[in-house]
Amino acid sequence: MDNKRLLLFGAFFITLLMIWQEWGAWQAAKNxxxxxxxxxxxxxxxxAADLPDTAPTPGVASPVGVxxxxxxxxxxxxxxxxxxxxxxxxxxxxxxxxxxxxxxxxxxxxxxxxxxxxxxxxxxxxxxxxxxxxxxxxxxxxxxxxxxxxxxxxxxxxxxxxxxxxxxxxxxxxxxxxxxxxxxxxxxxxxxxxxxxxxxxxxxxxxxxxxxxxxxxxQQSMFLxxxxxxxxxxxxxxxxxxxxxxxxxxxxxxxxxxxxxxxxxxxxxxxxxxxxxxxxxxxxxxxxxxxxxxxxxxxxxxxxxxxxxxxxxxxxxxxxxxxxxxxxxxxxxxxxxYGVLTVLAQPLFWLLTFIYDNIISNWGWAIILLTIMIKAVFYKLSETSYKSMANMRKISPRLATLKERYGDDKQRFQQEMMKMYKTEKINPLGGCLPILVQIPVFIALYWMLLESVEMRQAPFIFWLTDLSSKDPYFVLPLLMGASMIIQQKLNPAPLDPIQAKVMMALPIIFTVFFAFFPSGLVLYWVVNNVLSIAQQWVITRRIENAGKP
CATH class of the missing domain: 2.70.98.90 (Beta-galactosidase; Chain A, domain 5)
Structure with a gap:
């Protein structure tokens, strides 16, 4: 599994979460x-039908004269x-x-x-x-x-x-x-x-x-x-x-x-x-x-x-x-x-509350600080993943040449590609584990922010007066979509044209979904993406400049 496929998997996983929520909302409305x-x-x-069952149970009396x-x-x-x-x-x-x-x-x-x-x-x-x-x-x-x-x-x-x-x-x-x-x-x-x-x-x-x-x-909401x-x-x-x-x-x-x-x-x-x-x-x-x-x-x-x-x-x-x-x-x-991820979501909520009570009494800034802390914890894991992506990006032109050379001979192309990975000392699985480890934490944070009443009508800054409702001017969703596009530019371009089209569509799809999400959730994603872009850009530049005079 290369890093591009893994990113697609991660995006697909999150998209499935959104579709599951939509299905739940549709089922609730339907039934x-x-x-x-x-x-x-x-x-x-x-x-009388709204009284407890009149059938006697051991040690419990039954009603009469109702x-x-x-x-x-x-x-x-x-x-x-x-x-x-x-x-x-x-x-x-x-x-x-x-x-x-x-x-x-x-x-x-x-x-x-x-x-x-x-x-x-x-x-x-x-x-x-x-x-x-x-x-x-x-x-x-x-x-x-x-x-x-x-x-x-x-x-x-x-x-x-x-x-x-x-x-x-x-x-x-x-x-x-x-x-x-x-x-x-x-x-x-x-x-x-x-x-x-x-x-x-x-x-x-x-x-x-x-x-x-x-x-x-x-169901009270079409999207959540x-x-x-x-x-x-x-x-x-x-x-x-x-x-x-x-x-x-x-x-x-x-x-x-x-x-x-x-x-x-x-x-x-x-x-x-x-x-x-x-x-x-x-x-x-x-x-x-x-x-x-x-x-x-x-x-x-x-x-x-x-x-x-x-x-x-x-x-x-x-x-x-x-x-x-x-x-x-x-x-x-x-x-x-918090569902099955309660074991992760509750500590995250405790930390978010600690930040709010002891550092800054604003839930929006508390979310930003929490995101920075989580990013710091996963810094080394993310670094491994971004290094792998940067190395893949560095050899992307050579991989494209191989694909043109061997055309429809997929087996030969795979052999030559693996030979290139070995020569360049690139592990195509190098970015898998870091991303897989982080996905449950991200989803737990998603549920924590969605379920916490503390976010209800909590103001942040400027026009964001309620972190539990959507951004009225869609600024955060648009920033989130733009950050996804920037991340894609930092990643190696997909060789598969179908993958390329899917990757181009993802920012649009996610922007539409997030346009109706609570602004507190979108704020987390925007901050996380910005931090990821900064870390990935530094690592990519370092690797691309390695060996240059």
Whole structure:
């Protein structure tokens, strides 16, 4: 394999990555169910079918006395909760978390006062967090029942570290339940507690369920595929995607101790996290073809007459900040999905964050410094590759003469070419290993920059105000294409006319692809190409001038 073929292989590999992303986007768009229909008044359709499976499981109670299938559940009264990071709306119907807006993450930099809506139950966005209690012997409140609250508005005031929102339900059977949300300053993690009191004459068993219910939004980008769907974690399977197609094909039913269940999307997630050491039944369901449910149901606890019982859990609603997520639950940081190259991408992210925190507080310059560091690590390997290319370039005219001399006699041409390599002490495989070693690192960096929420709306310089979106004036993609052309000029010209045509087309193809890529990714490629050009030019000039008087 000569260096030109290897470069073609590398370009082909990266092109395959891009095509795979396009295929993923096409498949997601093709298989996506119809978009949810907006319900007037912001109401949502709900039924007993969106409760956990009524089939009993060992140690877990089953629901009774729930509304009939097909019943329409509308909004009741809204309770607004405002913290330093969250704008929340809780519906007294079920005590559901119906709306969650992230005030620190605007929808668009041009509208900083419009927070990103992670949860919502109106228009095209249906993504809600639900919870309740189940019992086989008595009526307990699920997310179809009405709670009451002493206030309609709650705010985390200055100097206040936490905010408690209490909802109450009273049953006719002497059962009382308080559903309590606790919000914390500087945190996207919310504590949930069900306080159950049995004032009746009968003993019963009760269990808590928590679920996330959302619609499939379909693929959001034509050029970049990012996963939207369910994820569960267990010590056995670790990070496991439960996508919408899988939920449609088969219901999830698994017993997991610890773990968590989440609905994730690009940059953000919502996740139910049980109490440490608690065994839960994890389940999924599909309602009306395009409402997907992923949740967990805890073990049943006996509640004697006059006794009380508490059920606790936590809900995370926020950005995929790795350092925060790993402190909340084991494996939660894996929702920042770097795929099979996580082992490389995570150290790269750590280094990028270190540069940002300790050297320069600008993600664009941090990317440039990281690229320089990576280039320095691979300097000697790159030097080997560029030396091989320079030597090949030096003998290119002689190889062209050989090709003309032997015409269609490919076997003779190969023999003479190998003889020339031996005479000139050129190893045609000399550039293979360096490039092959670097490809996984480059791809890992690509995924790291694509998945990191830190890049979202991060400004760089001048017109580049969002490193997670495309360059609005296409300057970086054009620079990237120009750098590819310059690199080609430094490489030996292909003897094969088909290879020559492919090499001429690659800068155009890559420029078109990169025109729609996040500018942070394109910035990395431009800097890497410029550094490669500088190193290759110096090495090429040195070798070409060797032996000259």
């Amino acid at each position: 996506a169910p119809p978009a949810p229909v907006a319900v007037q008044g912001g109401s949502s359709i709900s039924s 509304p009939g299938t097909g019943q329409v559940v509308k909004q009741a009264k809204r309770i607004k909760v405002t913290t330093d990071l969250l704008e929340i709306e809780i519906d007294t119907l079920g005590g559901d978390l119906r709306v969650a807006r992230l005030s620190a993450y605007p929808v668009d930099p041009a509208t900083p006062d419009e927070p990103f809506p992670l949860l919502g139950d109106s228009g095209e966005l249906f993504n809600v967090a639900q919870s309740g209690l189940l019992s086989a012997e008595t009526k307990l409140p699920n997310h179809h029942d009405i709670y009451t609250s002493v206030a309609d508005d709650y705010s985390l005031e200055a100097g206040q570290d936490k905010l408690e929102v209490r909802l109450s339900w009273r049953g006719e059977n002497g059962v009382e339940v308080d559903k309590i949300y606790t919000f914390h300053r500087g945190s996207y993690l919310v504590d949930l507690r069900h306080e159950l009191r049995n004032s009746g004459a009968d003993q019963f068993s009760a269990s808590q369920y928590r679920q996330l219910q959302r619609t499939d939004p379909g 595929y990012t996963y939207t769907g369910g994820v569960i974690y267990s010590d056995e399977e670790r990070y496991e995607k439960i996508d919408f197609d899988e939920m449609s094909d088969k219901k999830l039913a698994r017993e997991i101790t610890d773990g968590w269940a989440a609905m994730i999307q690009h940059y953000f997630l919502s996740a139910w996290i049980p109490v440490r050491g608690e065994a839960n039944h994890y389940f999924s369901n599909v309602i009306d073809g395009n409402r997907f449910i992923l949740g967990l149901r805890g073990p049943a606890n006996s509640v004697a007459p006059g006794a009380a019982q508490q059920f606790e859990s936590q809900l995370y609603m926020g950005p995929k900040l790795q350092n925060d997520l790993e402190k909340i639950a084991t494996g939660l940081e894996l929702t920042v999905d």
